[in-house]
Amino acid sequence: MxxxxxxxxxxxxxxxxxxxxxxxxxxxxxxxxxxxxxxxVEDTLALLDEALARLPHEGGEAAARVREMRNFYAFLFRDLSELVTPYEKWREEQSASPEVRPLGRGEATRSMPEK
Incomplete structure (x- = not known):
């Protein structure tokens, strides 16, 4: 809900x-x-960058946790951003094609694009 x-x-x-x-x-x-x-996430990354800039260079455990969080989100969203445009193109192609192939387990989908 x-x-x-x-x-x-x-x-x-x-x-x-x-x-x-x-x-x-x-x-x-x-x-x-x-x-x-x-x-x-972009706003959060900017905030985390600002926090890291304000912490002492040897910020100890707190700085390490902030840096880890910042690096995780930067990595994750970098890769997701690169997938959205190809996904949108693939989705358009799929909507134009009536062909559906079974995946198993009762699911069905149209074929995924080749890289």
């Missing part, structure tokens, strides 16, 4: 015929959520 309550991924509307609540996924929700998070 969190995604419904916060209107991040799911939106609620009312059916005019039945007056029942209808729920649907927002269009392009995952990339949109990522883009929102990306801005927050």
């Amino acid at each position: 969190y995604l419904v309550a916060s209107a991040l991924a799911v939106e609620r509307s009312v059916s005019p015929e039945t007056r029942r609540d209808l729920y649907r996924m927002r269009h392009d929700v995952w990339v949109s959520l990522y883009r929102e998070d990306e801005a927050v």
Whole structure:
């Protein structure tokens, strides 16, 4: 219910015929959520950089924890950012193709792009 309550991924509307609540996924929700998070992470990285600049060079354990957090987010979001554009291109190609191949375990998906 969190995604419904916060209107991040799911939106609620009312059916005019039945007056029942209808729920649907927002269009392009995952990339949109990522883009929102990306801005927050950029702000967090700037804050962590500022904190590291203010700490003594030999800041001890506190500086090491801040540096580790900063490096983790920098690494993670660097790689995710590089995946979003190819994903958007792949998604467009998939929406144009009706071919679906089974993955196993009852799931199905369209084929992933070759690198």
